[in-house]
Amino acid sequence: MAMSLCVRALRLTRAARPLLLNRAAVLTQSVHTAPRQPAASSSVTSEHTEQHLGPEEEHEEEVHNMYLKNPDSFGFSDDPEADLWNARTVFLFGVTLCIVFGTIFVYYLPDPRSSIWARKEAERLVKLREAQGLPLIPINYYDPSNLVLPDDDQE
Incomplete structure (x- = not known):
């Protein structure tokens, strides 16, 4: 149990690091903008296009959506x-x-x-x-x- 909590905390700190480093850039963006489209490898099927995200692309998308869901706001x-x-x-x-x-x-x-x-x-x-x-x-x-x-x- 303790090991799983440590791994989770490590993942959370890794997820928060880009927010702390790029805080000035994030504050200048509007909160209501659409999320960026990550670079992804795609495989074409007969009916539609599927995108498979690699581990780094999933991480970037997760961090960006985390900011959109919970912006650093004082509420004014x-x-x-x-x-x-x-x-x-x-x-x-x-x-x-x-x-x-x-x-x-x-x-x-x-x-x-x-x-x-x-x-x-x-x-x-x-x-x-x-x-x-x-x-x-x-x-x-x-x-x-x-x-x-x-x-x-x-x-």
């Missing part, structure tokens, strides 16, 4: 050059402008709940009370005469 346009240009534009606006500049914008927004100011003010008051020798929170923080407490008899 049928034209490969316009498709690539649109993909790069979307990436520029989507990543650079939205994510990078959006993060910077959110970082520099003003503090809506004033939490930074409240922390700085608390630190300032703690330093002031420690310098004066006072407790951080006084014993009678609220005036006891203004507090309404429940009666002890209501249990």
Whole structure:
């Protein structure tokens, strides 16, 4: 089983190699063009002409049809050059402008709940009370005469 997978992977890499080497030439061709006719040896029969493809011709036809079936496309346009240009534009606006500049914008927004100011003010008051020798929170923080407490008899 492992041997058959290795052989299949080797065939696939051999099939993909011409696509990688001739990518610029393939991108300039239209996706909707008809496949090339491979050079083939033919034998004439009485009713029709049969073409017998050799192993190299079958391989070329398979690679070309593989590109026609699965073009390298981003899905923006049928034209490969316009498709690539649109993909790069979307990436520029989507990543650079939205994510990078959006993060910077959110970082520099003003503090809506004033939490930074409240922390700085608390630190300032703690330093002031420690310098004066006072407790951080006084014993009678609220005036006891203004507090309404429940009666002890209501249990």
